[in-house]
Amino acid sequence: MCSPPNLPTLPLIDGETRSDYESFHASCLQAIKPDDAIERVWLQDFIDYAWEAQRLRRMKAALIQVNKRRAVEFLIKDLADKDTALYHAKSLSKEWSSGEGGAIIYFEELLDEHELTDTSVMAKAVENCLPVLEKIDKLIGAYDYRRDAALRELEKRRDLLAKRARDFTNSLLPDAEVTEIKAAE
Amino acid sequence: MAIDRKTASNRRNSAKSTGPKSEAGKARSALNAVSHGLSAKSAFDAVAQNKIDELATSFAQGKKENQALMDAAREAAENQVILERIRDLRTQVWKTSAHDRSITGRGELYALNDPGNAQYFLEHFGASVGEFKKLFPNELTEPFSSDIDRDAAIVDLATKELAKLVRYERQAANRRDRALRAMEQLSD
DSSP: OOOOGSSOOOOOOOOOHHHHHHHHHHHHHHOOOOOOOOHHHHHHHHHHHHHHHHHHHHHHHHHHHHHHHHHHHHHHHHHHHHHHHHHHHHHHHHHHHOOOOOHHHHHHHHHHHHTTOHHHHHHHHHHHHHHHHHHHHHHHHHHHHHHHHHHHHHHHHHHHHHHHHHHHHHHHHOOOOOOOOOOOO | OOHHHHHHEEEEEEEEOOOOOOOHHHHHHHHHHHHHTTOOGGGOHHHHHHHHOOOOHHTTTTTTTTTHHHHHHHHHHHHHHHHHHHHHHHHHHHHHHTOOOHHHHTTTTTTGSSSSHHHHHHHHHOHHHHHHHHOHHHHSSSOOOHHHHHHHHHHHHHHHHHEEEEEEEEHHHHHHHHHHHHHHHHHH
């Protein structure tokens, strides 16, 4: 359950590598050092949810990137002269997205001309994909909560075990007698 | 008799209902079955039962004589197996979404939107592109302009399915953790 080779299938999708997963797994194992089967369960939870949330954060970034290109296309159609808006908005936004200098300069000047900034592009991009972003954020929230819950359970159990060990040790010690030491006359 | 006729008619009509037709619908309904089975204890086959026994014994650290402890360990183990199924299913959701017809078939017949092609289609197949579009909406939609565009559509599809699994996951994790905590009290 705990070491990656025991998993029948690793929870990987396209774009993720076995070596990345294994290295993440090894770091968590090293940091948490599970003591028994119960602790290994919570460690596996921690790894799964952290991995899943990270995957969604990557997807979220990619989604915003796509929509930034769409936002650029929208703004060119909205702000540029009729000819550019009608015939070149799509190709310019693609060039902007692939980092072509001419398109980037053209778009910066267009924004300046209308007193807009990069923030306007981001706002439009987020607006375009808001329903999906909300769904992703909800999932990330749920996975982060479960990841933290696994750590909390682990911490509580270790505290309880430590307290038991302390109580047990104390019970073995004889009651100390208080002896009054008189000062030398 | 009227009742017999009604029964026969009901049977005929129900025979026409053959479930989802599109690939996306089939994939969705396949996941419905799995998600309903996730929390059903009757869904544990022999392999899962063995896994549960193994896990329960290791949770209880071999103290098989303590019945109450073993019961709690078994409850924890059953829910752990459910959680492992959900984990596998989460990965499956991403893979299924990537191969959904709405993604792989997108834009395959986009050329039919061209008026010349639409006319040819009407003359040779006797159906308008509008009618065809109702049956194959994805195929007539504009193709993805890039891989990132396609990935964004996959994310949209997958998050819908993943959201359904979250509830099952929360319930199973809470039941497991409650049982594990109960074990701590019982082993005092």
